[in-house]
Amino acid sequence: MDKIEIIKTDRGGLKIVFNDYMYTKQKNLSNNKIRWECVQKKKKCKSNITTDQSILNVLKNIEHENHLPSLAQVQATKAMLNMHTKAQNNFDTPSRVFAVETSNLSNEAMVLLTDEKSIK
Numbered sequence: 001m002d003k004i005e006i007i008k009t010d011r012g013g014l015k016i017v018f019n020d021y022m023y024t025k026q027k028n029l030s031n032n033k034i035r036w037e038c039v040q041k042k043k044k045c046k047s048n049i050t051t052d053q054s055i056l057n058v059l060k061n062i063e064h065e066n067h068l069p070s071l072a073q074v075q076a077t078k079a080m081l082n083m084h085t086k087a088q089n090n091f092d093t094p095s096r097v098f099a100v101e102t103s104n105l106s107n108e109a110m111v112l113l114t115d116e117k118s119i120k
């Protein structure tokens, strides 16, 4: 059974997690379909999937050839988005938000998260 999860990013973009692989919205296709590309495109992954407009049905799936799914990457992305949301809404001090959001992360996710922050 395929599982698909939709993640709204803080800039109004969309990501989806499909069978533990993460994708970013690439473009709307004609006939109400949406093309999503693998977040590891920079690392030469050519995988992409096509869904219908509801995003619930995957119509076409091009496999990833050079990497496994990264649950840590999904965790890191979600934690980062939660932090941004909370920071924007002033729920708490940044350091406390960081501590709460990262408390359940795996070491691998933590490394990715720190990487991602340093890139920005």
Ligand SMILES: [Zn+2]
Binding pocket: 021, 038, 039, 040, 041, 045, 046, 047, 064, 065, 067
């Ligand atoms: Zn990929």
